[in-house]
Amino acid sequence: MKRWWLVPIAIGVAGVLIVAALAFSVLRVLSEREAEPSVPSGPRAGAAEVAPSAAPSPSTGGIASRVDPEWVARVADEAGIPQRALAAYAGAALALAAESAGCGVGWNTLAGIGYVESLHGTIHGSSIDADGVARPGILGIPLDGSPLSDGSPTTQVPDTDGGALDGDATWDRAVGPMQFIPSTWEIYGRDGNGDGVADPHQIDDAALAAATYLCAAGGDLRVPQNWIAAVAAYNADVAYNNRVAAAADGYALAG
Secondary structure, eight states: OOOOTHHHHHHHHHHHHHHHHHHHHOOOOOOOHHHOOOOOSSSOOOSSOOOOOOOOSSSSSSSGGOHHHHHHHHHHHHOOOHHHHHHHHHHHHHHHHHOOOOOOOOOOHHHHHHHHHHHHTTTTEEEEEESSSSSSSBBBOBBSOOOOOOOOOOOOOOOSSTTTTSSOOBBOOOOOOTTTTTTHHHHHHHOSSSSOOTTBBBBBHHHHHHHHHHHHSSSTSSSSSHHHHHHHHHOOOOOHHHHHHHHHHHHHHHH
């Protein structure tokens, strides 16, 4: 006797097996993708470097005076960046455009680094005062090679400045809102506010130094690979590079 009632059961079982096979295939592909090494993505094409709006009649003061205050107020509100920090990022971009037209560093890249490094000078309860100084001062961990809380390694950087900038005479620490280590600040530190002193805790100085460093490391930052190389010189971690790129992209939409 033919058992026709077995046919729908067989079809049902076959369907379940097919669905299970497809699910396994998808999971395997996802697993393989997760196993692939990540690479820096860089900012989106066309949004890598954004020019700020210059002040109609900039004074001869610090770099922040180069920037249109109405632009600062509007973009700061849209981007969620403190106005004093944004004026420094934009002023540094304008200053480098005048010094080195071939670099093209954008205020949004500087803002991306400022966000990742110190939340624009607001990390750990700090804030940037009207004079542009982050108070209390922002200091990184001792660079003694100890792993971070997530297990990622740190580089050993023995003291290079006798603790003059970071207060640590044993190990160097990153300093200020843009987190420069003393040895790098010694080379690239700038006086951005025109007071005659290069201070890594002062946002104009720090932003101008960061712009100078990025341009020296990457050349024309409007070229995506150069941008990636420049940010990697600031911090070689791939996740760091991608976080800066994501922040820079977001800020570009506000500018």
